[in-house]
Amino acid sequence: MGESTLPPPPEQRKRPPARDRYFDLLRAIALFRVVLYHLTGWAWLPVVFPSMGVMFALAGNLMARSLKRPPLQVVRSRLRRLLPPLWLLGAIGVTGMVLQGWSPNDDGHPGWWWIHLGFWILPLSDPPYAEGLPGIHGILGEGWGGELAGPLWYIRAYLWYVLLSPFLLKALRALPWTTILAPIALSAAFEFGYLNLPGERIPSALTDFSTFGACWILGMAHQEGVLKRLPRYVVPSLAPGVAGLGLWYALTHGFKQGHDLDDIPFAQSLWSFATVLLLLHVSPSWTEWPRWLRPFDRLVTLLNSRAVTIYLWHNICILIAATLWDQLWQFDVMYLHFSWLLESSWPVLAITWMFIGSCIVWFGWVEDIAAKRKPRIWPDGSVPKSRKSRPRARRA
Template identity: 80%
Template sequence: MSTVPPPSDALSSPPPGTDDTIPPAPPVTAEPRKPVRDRYFDLLRAIALFRVVLYHLMGWAWLPVVFPSMGVMFALAGNLMARSLKRPAVQVVRSRTRRLLPPLWLLGAVGVTGMVAQGWGPDSEGHPGWWWFHLLYWIVPLSDPPFAEGLPGVHHILGEDWAAELGGPLWYIRAYLWYVLLSPFLLKALKALPWPTILSPVALAAALEFGWLHIPVARIDSAVTDFSTFGACWILGMAHQQGVLRRLPRYAVPSLAPFVAAFGLWYALTHGFEEGHDLDDIPFAQSLWSLATVALLLHISPSWTEWPRRLRRWDRLVTLLNSRAVTIYLWHNLCILVAATVWDDLWSIDTLADHEAWLLESPWPVLALAWALIAVCIVAFGWAEDLAAKRKPRLWPDGSVAARGGTGGRRRQG
């Protein structure tokens, strides 16, 4: 009578001629998760850019109160900078600087060429040697790059003194560069003394406002003033990324921020300049209002890795604005000037002047035309941002998150 081995023996016995040692499976290592875009931050940046363009066209003093765009933009940049500084500081600073400069160089190549063509040169300012030296700020904007004053403009296209409009946004590039260079030190100070570090720019703004500190050199004074005005926002963005705000009681920011904002607004209303109580003309009030508003926005921060359903329709537009933020900011003033110049020329058409004066007086068509010109600049100059970030150049980077795959899109670090 034969004996049939149990099934377990048949399954466990290796085939003849094979090694009975089964190699262990290679260990499964979890692939490190790549950071995803925070769509809430992307939305804030897009709103900030639109508000900047609207304000520079309309000039409404209440717009910086409704939404302090520059404070928000610096806070978001500070948050990303702190996130990047998990890597070696020299590498991060070099990467951030590289992303900032090529769009500026492209603006300078166009703008400086145009200024020189209209007669700007070493003799224009009476100091030929300094003129050549100051041109270096178009390469590395440690101070404001120079521009010509009182240029005649281009008939039917550019209004007079167009170079001043082109140079207007350059303070932001200079301030951003200094924040990037100082960020490794600010992060160390933030970790050691969080709240004294966050509030130190406001204290500096107060010292400048009340005359306790006077800086006689104009270029240094402008840099220090900008740091004192928006430095707290940049550091607050870093603090948010480091979890400093999460260590506060949930009621702290909503309870204290309105009082800080109210004091800043009261100071602006009682100490405003004769031309209007504009926060942009009162750095101390701007520093308080921006700090309080940014603190509330960061406190609310829902950290969206994907859009809420009601906002998904805006995905492509928000993606485009974020992908070309530097290009839009650098060129928008010139686009507004061209749009206003072209629109004003329509007054020479008698039919429009006689029967459609209300339309010619309206700023809204100028706003639409300005954004159309900004779109042209995005196509013509936006590729510099891709080259700066070591990406393949794209003419119109509005690809939706869903089209790229994944729920949130991926952010390149550095």
């Protein structure tokens, strides 16, 4: 008999391509670093691993791979995957802010208030939110509206990158390195005063593009094979110099706790560009997970399957975890004997990830609906027992 035409077993069908495993690992590390940074505020964390640059580069790589299909179809697919999780966050968050007294009169322009709410539906600019909300005593800290809206700049920037990607890809194919370096040149123009724009919304969007646009385009360039055409010694020779320039600029412009790379966009653009360039240059071809990474397979799969949900909800999870942990100061035994523990960030980090896990369960299914998949509660790649026990068909 000829070779069997039966499909491979489920565990083989779900196995991602070798290079995707490396990218999945980078995305998982980036997510964990984002949560840790937003909890601790340690200025050195974005230097050790520039998560946002890495995440934009991985998204750009995926976008370039998808653009083998018609651009309009790809853009529509990306938006469909991105927006429903935001809509769920907005439905819950905006409702909560309104119930706590947020109203059109808060900004003095009721008509504009209603129009700006549309950015919760299509975030071409920053959605509005209430500042100074009282919170819920002992559970949710004050000013939670700002924490809720904090991560939305990433969604806005991601949306613009998606919309611009068909044009960026054409430019990349025509003028590769001019296109890659153009965002850094734009960042320099902002930094050194050669370009000044009025208002807040447009300059804010352009600043994000200039800071991380080179990373997004680098991801596209990697997919297009642009980086492979360079001699192997070029990237290891040049990237450390670019990174050093970015770090030097940060150190000479007030880099410290509370004033890190996020507050120095030009330094951020250089450091993120150089780091992403090195990570893409390494890009190992793993036919399977290295032995030391195999225990993390399911965790990495889960983080990648729910990346949008984790990013959107992690700030609120941090705020709730910190508020609950602070209640322990009210107990004399904790205050007198365990103040060192109450001041530590690590217990709050553990509680934060517990709440993030609950958000994955309660809200993560929206990502499956958006991707037109069957909703899953805990998509860590494990095979259900019913499938494991099902006998495989023999070869003919």
